[in-house]
Amino acid sequence: MMMYKFMCMGMISFFSGLWGFCSNRKHLLAMLLSLEFIVLSLFMMLIFFLSYFQFELYFSMVFLTFSVCEGALGLSVLVSMIRTHGNDFFQAFSILQC
Template sequence: MYLYFIFMFYFSGLLIFCLSGKHFLMMLLSLEFLVLGLFLMVFYFLKSFGFELYFSMIFIIFCVCEGALGLSILVSLIRTHGNDYFKSFNFLQC
């Protein structure tokens, strides 16, 4: 039963990620929601088969680093462009 809720958690995060393409901050938050769902799946898998939980600790460390990198990119984009709308960015320009 827990696995059903974890899959629903993950797919709702995926739906939010696909539908929130307007703001960069909303995409980062939904990406963290996805990562949390993946962490719960990995934790449930390791716990159910009796494996050690060191991999889940390493996974959450990488998730924190990914979140910090995303926030630093968000801050630099807001400083250079003034907002976090995807429509105002021109990625083809050097």
């Protein structure tokens, strides 16, 4: 019963992060924060799932490593976009300038 509550909480947080990602398409920073929220909710559900079935938590460390790499890559794209265009608006960003 407790596992069901945790998985429902994880699914609610996943779908709220997905909704935030789809609704905040103007700023790159808001989209990156929504992606990190989705990754953290997936990590939470993975930890609950692996601990419920008493599996090893090694895969969770691999998942966390890849999510940190994804976050660093997103921040580097954000910094590059701000340096070249001056802001993180997608309306000001033109593919033809790159």
